[in-house]
Amino acid sequence: MTGMISIARGNYSRRVKLFVILVSALALLSFVRIWSDVFDLTSRGTISAAIGLAVPIGLAGLGGLWSERSGVVNIGLDGMMILGTFGAGWLGWQHGPWMGLLGACLFGAAGALVFGLATITFGVDQIIAGTAMNILGVGFAQFFANLAFSKVPGGGETQSPSIPALPAFSVEQISDPLVAIHDKNIFIVSDLAGILSGFFYRLSILTILAATLFILTSYVLWRTSFGLRLRSVGENPKAADSLGVNVYRYKYIAVTMSGVLAGLGGAFLAIAASGVYREGQVAGRGFIGLATMIFGNWRPGGTAIGAGIFGYIDALQLRDSDGTSLRAMVLLGALILIGLAILAIKKNKYQTVFGLGLAGAVLVSWFLMTTALPKEVALVAPYLATLLVLAFASQRLRPPAADGVPYRKGEDR
Amino acid sequence: MIAVELSGIWKRFPGVIANSNINLIVEQASVHAIVGENGAGKSTLMKILYGMQKPDEGTIKVNGTTTVFSSPSDSIAAGIGMVHQHFMLADNLTVLENVILGSEPKRGLSIDFTKASNRIKEISDSYSLGLNPDDLVSELGVGDRQRVEILKVLYRGARILILDEPTAVLVPHEVDELFEALRGLKSEGITVMFISHKLDEVLAIADEITVIRKGTTVTTLNTKTQKVTAEELATLMVGSELPTPETRGSTVTNRVVLAVKNLRVESGQVKPHVDDVSFDIHAGEILGIAGVEGNGQSELVEALMGTKLSTGTIFLNGVDATNWSTRQKREAGVAYIPEDRSRQGLLLEAPLWENRMLGHQSQSPNSNGFLLTPKAAKADTQRIISEYDVRTPGLDVLASALSGGNQQKFIVGREMSGEPKLLIASHPTRGVDVGAQAAIWDHLRDARARGLAVLLISADLDELIGMSDSIKVLLRGRFVADADPKSVTPQELGNAMTGAKAVV
Numbered sequence: 001m002t003g004m005i006s007i008a009r010g011n012y013s014r015r016v017k018l019f020v021i022l023v024s025a026l027a028l029l030s031f032v033r034i035w036s037d038v039f040d041l042t043s044r045g046t047i048s049a050a051i052g053l054a055v056p057i058g059l060a061g062l063g064g065l066w067s068e069r070s071g072v073v074n075i076g077l078d079g080m081m082i083l084g085t086f087g088a089g090w091l092g093w094q095h096g097p098w099m100g101l102l103g104a105c106l107f108g109a110a111g112a113l114v115f116g117l118a119t120i121t122f123g124v125d126q127i128i129a130g131t132a133m134n135i136l137g138v139g140f141a142q143f144f145a146n147l148a149f150s151k152v153p154g155g156g157e158t159q160s161p162s163i164p165a166l167p168a169f170s171v172e173q174i175s176d177p178l179v180a181i182h183d184k185n186i187f188i189v190s191d192l193a194g195i196l197s198g199f200f201y202r203l204s205i206l207t208i209l210a211a212t213l214f215i216l217t218s219y220v221l222w223r224t225s226f227g228l229r230l231r232s233v234g235e236n237p238k239a240a241d242s243l244g245v246n247v248y249r250y251k252y253i254a255v256t257m258s259g260v261l262a263g264l265g266g267a268f269l270a271i272a273a274s275g276v277y278r279e280g281q282v283a284g285r286g287f288i289g290l291a292t293m294i295f296g297n298w299r300p301g302g303t304a305i306g307a308g309i310f311g312y313i314d315a316l317q318l319r320d321s322d323g324t325s326l327r328a329m330v331l332l333g334a335l336i337l338i339g340l341a342i343l344a345i346k347k348n349k350y351q352t353v354f355g356l357g358l359a360g361a362v363l364v365s366w367f368l369m370t371t372a373l374p375k376e377v378a379l380v381a382p383y384l385a386t387l388l389v390l391a392f393a394s395q396r397l398r399p400p401a402a403d404g405v406p407y408r409k410g411e412d413r
Numbered sequence: 414m415i416a417v418e419l420s421g422i423w424k425r426f427p428g429v430i431a432n433s434n435i436n437l438i439v440e441q442a443s444v445h446a447i448v449g450e451n452g453a454g455k456s457t458l459m460k461i462l463y464g465m466q467k468p469d470e471g472t473i474k475v476n477g478t479t480t481v482f483s484s485p486s487d488s489i490a491a492g493i494g495m496v497h498q499h500f501m502l503a504d505n506l507t508v509l510e511n512v513i514l515g516s517e518p519k520r521g522l523s524i525d526f527t528k529a530s531n532r533i534k535e536i537s538d539s540y541s542l543g544l545n546p547d548d549l550v551s552e553l554g555v556g557d558r559q560r561v562e563i564l565k566v567l568y569r570g571a572r573i574l575i576l577d578e579p580t581a582v583l584v585p586h587e588v589d590e591l592f593e594a595l596r597g598l599k600s601e602g603i604t605v606m607f608i609s610h611k612l613d614e615v616l617a618i619a620d621e622i623t624v625i626r627k628g629t630t631v632t633t634l635n636t637k638t639q640k641v642t643a644e645e646l647a648t649l650m651v652g653s654e655l656p657t658p659e660t661r662g663s664t665v666t667n668r669v670v671l672a673v674k675n676l677r678v679e680s681g682q683v684k685p686h687v688d689d690v691s692f693d694i695h696a697g698e699i700l701g702i703a704g705v706e707g708n709g710q711s712e713l714v715e716a717l718m719g720t721k722l723s724t725g726t727i728f729l730n731g732v733d734a735t736n737w738s739t740r741q742k743r744e745a746g747v748a749y750i751p752e753d754r755s756r757q758g759l760l761l762e763a764p765l766w767e768n769r770m771l772g773h774q775s776q777s778p779n780s781n782g783f784l785l786t787p788k789a790a791k792a793d794t795q796r797i798i799s800e801y802d803v804r805t806p807g808l809d810v811l812a813s814a815l816s817g818g819n820q821q822k823f824i825v826g827r828e829m830s831g832e833p834k835l836l837i838a839s840h841p842t843r844g845v846d847v848g849a850q851a852a853i854w855d856h857l858r859d860a861r862a863r864g865l866a867v868l869l870i871s872a873d874l875d876e877l878i879g880m881s882d883s884i885k886v887l888l889r890g891r892f893v894a895d896a897d898p899k900s901v902t903p904q905e906l907g908n909a910m911t912g913a914k915a916v917v
Binding site for chain 1: 485486489497501502503504505506510511513514515516517519522523524565
């Protein structure tokens with residue numbers, strides 16, 4: 001029993017740590033909001049938009065997680081997402097959004113099976129096969145969109161007719177009072193209220209489905225024997241094989257699941273976010289999803305947080321007509337850097353302290369010297385943030401040990 | 414009771430007969446050793462017994478019943494478990510996850526972690542394996558990992574264990590711990606089949622010993638009823654006397670080849686890996702470094718080769734080489750036998766002749782200064798293969814196709830090419846059989862007589878004492894004692910290595 005107790009204890013201290021981090025993040029955000037006087041930072045609209053922008057990225061990241069946990073690096077996620085948007089558009093405008101959803105899953109899975117055939121059965125380099133998948137996804141969608149949509153009313157060469165909407169939910173009884181608290185402008189309390197209000201406002205059923213899928217993934221991969229076998233295939237396929245685990249089968253299941261999730265991410269873009277299939281609407285979100293998965297250390301919770309951060313910055317950028325929100329983000333970034341510098345002092349890493357401190361100071365002075373950020377900077381902000389966060393996080397990350405290594409049964413190593 | 418009976422086993426591969434007419438009887442609740450040279454067919458035989466390969470002829474009886482294994486799951490079902498030489502463990506999973514993988518206890522849809530954890534603790538306690546189910550395998554040492562492998566097969570109900578060269582990866586005190594565990598297993602009625610070529614270890618643990626030579630069983634000896642010596646076993650194995658690592662007379666000159674002063678390798682923690690170490694090695698001298706693995710040997714060697722950051726000074730033949738790159742050191746005549754041949758010594762996926770070029774890619778016969786010269790390199794590879802008796806079908810085969818012992822012989826041959834001035838050798842005979850070991854020792858002695866300076870690191874204390882002109886003991890990154898190889902015994906050295914007692 002001591003084993004279970006020690007597991008529980010480990011979780012306990014991790015939970016405390018997570019709680020401290022969350023509270024300090026909230027305090028920081030609140031502080032920045034008050035100093036920079038940008039009310040929109042934690043408003044219902046921003047959070048609601050952030051959730052909408054985070055979901056497709058998160059789904060792509062979750063897809064990547066499935067695939068990479070089984071040892072297949074899937075940079076073809078973006079292509080599978082594109083296939084998903086096409087599937088959603090094609091079946092969605094004819095047979096309704098639910099069939100569109102199914103279509104997206106099927107098209108994503110079909111792409112994944114092709115990718116799986118190349119990487120798992122034939123042992124093709126996974127990066128090359130993934131790149132091919134991305135090119136294939138774009139080409140396939142362009143060609144068939146032209147065939148399917150150019151001659152129908154409301155459609156065009158690059159766009160489907162509109163897809164009927166899926167239900168979305170608002171719980172005004174909770175959301176509206178929270179907005180009222182947000183408007184009172186109280187340190188931390190208002191911000192917490194504002195953020196929560198976003199979660200009860202115009203929530204697409206797809207968002208709820210995505211959240212469920214994250215929880216299900218955690219359960220299936222970490223609590224069931226199926227999940228243990230799948231992860232063991234990504235860690236040491238030879239060991240798994242020696243214990244009677246069918247390595248190829250688990251890899252195929254994982255990669256197919258990856259395609260289904262990427263396809264769902266595409267479906268969200270086509271059905272929930274815009275209501276049409278449009279060429280180029282994926283805009284590299286598959287890659288961002290992959291980045292959030294790496295940031296999330298190949299774990300569902302971390303992936304969700306990563307997608308949330310990206311979605312949040314993207315939402316601010318979209319809603320930021322005058323550049324003030326992103327100016328506030330500069331301050332937030334500066335404060336985080338300075339905070340990291342203070343933590344590094346404790347560990348006696350003075351070079352790091354100096355580097356972080358200097359970067360923080362530069363950002364603070366940038367914040368003080370400007371009143372608004374130019375639109376060009378705003379557009380790249382989410383990507384810049386992803387890059388920075390990954391650069392800092394990469395030191396503690398640990399991918400599955402056999403990630404990216406083709407498995408050939410019976411080959412001695 | 415007879416646990417396993419093999420009779421008339423034949424196994425042929427294209428071009429080779431791996432096993433010919435193998436006959437073997439293993440008593441229940443005994444430790445049965447199978448000894449033979451590298452490539453004698455021990456591993457093939459065990460793979461047949463474990464169901465990884467099918468015999469061409471012959472019968473296998475387990476507990477009196479004739480059985481045919483077509484896959485490892487058949488042999489697992491028959492109660493046979495295999496502990497592989499290269500561990501089959503996922504580092505990032507816990508002990509529990511590694512053990513239950515493939516036969517997980519379930520409660521509903523989930524894994525029953527409580528049940529699994531209790532069962533693992535029960536097995537670990539009853540055979541005193543000392544394992545905690547929640548530890549990550551990556552945090553365990555080599556000895557612990559091996560016990561995880563043993564636990565894994567016991568968990569599956571194995572009553573017959575096959576251990577493939579289990580001591581090859583262990584240091585002396587871990588070997589003792591393993592033997593303790595094996596005795597415990599035996600007393601619980603479990604049969605152990607123990608493959609090895611280390612004769613003293615075999616004599617220390619086995620009840621019966623079967624010798625295999627050139628694919629066939631030569632004889633079976635009983636250590637209880639017969640007086641068996643290592644010399645006898647060696648004669649049976651290779652048909653020759655057991656060689657001893659003797660250097661026969663000093664060739665030490667007063668010309669210093671390597672002078673190291675105040676070498677220090679930081680570890681990032683308070684205690685550095687290598688802490689202010691100074692020493693000289695003269696031409697014709699072999700300096701042995703004794704120490705339990707993990708006391709700074711690897712870091713010392715890597716710092717000398719320039720693959721790890723260090724402070725202090727290194728002089729090669731009187732020239733300051735402190736800031737030289739690894740390539741410069743190589744070109745100045747520093748040869749290097751790394752401790753892990755498959756990770757640092759070879760490109761497993763490259764042919765032998767390309768591996769011949771490694772580390773000497775800028776020198777003759779591999780390069781004319783501008784272009785590589787594969788033709789000359791291939792000719793030289795052929796020379797190494799014949800001089801060092803590397804058993805290989807050819808020089809175009811991948812390095813991964815060679816057995817561990819033959820890979821090691823090839824590396825030694827490569828490093829001794831081109832008259833090196835200094836040889837840094839980490840475990841030069843690890844994993845090679847007695848015959849090849851003797852050949853490597855001969856090559857080292859000849860080179861030493863011609864003026865080669867050698868830094869020798871070895872876990873084999875007999876080798877260290879027999880080969881070295883002087884010995885230093887490394888403990889927690891410092892030299893804690895000097896020993897005179899003429900008078901020191903392995904026991905005294907072993908004590909000094911653990912810090913129990915200093916030797917003079």
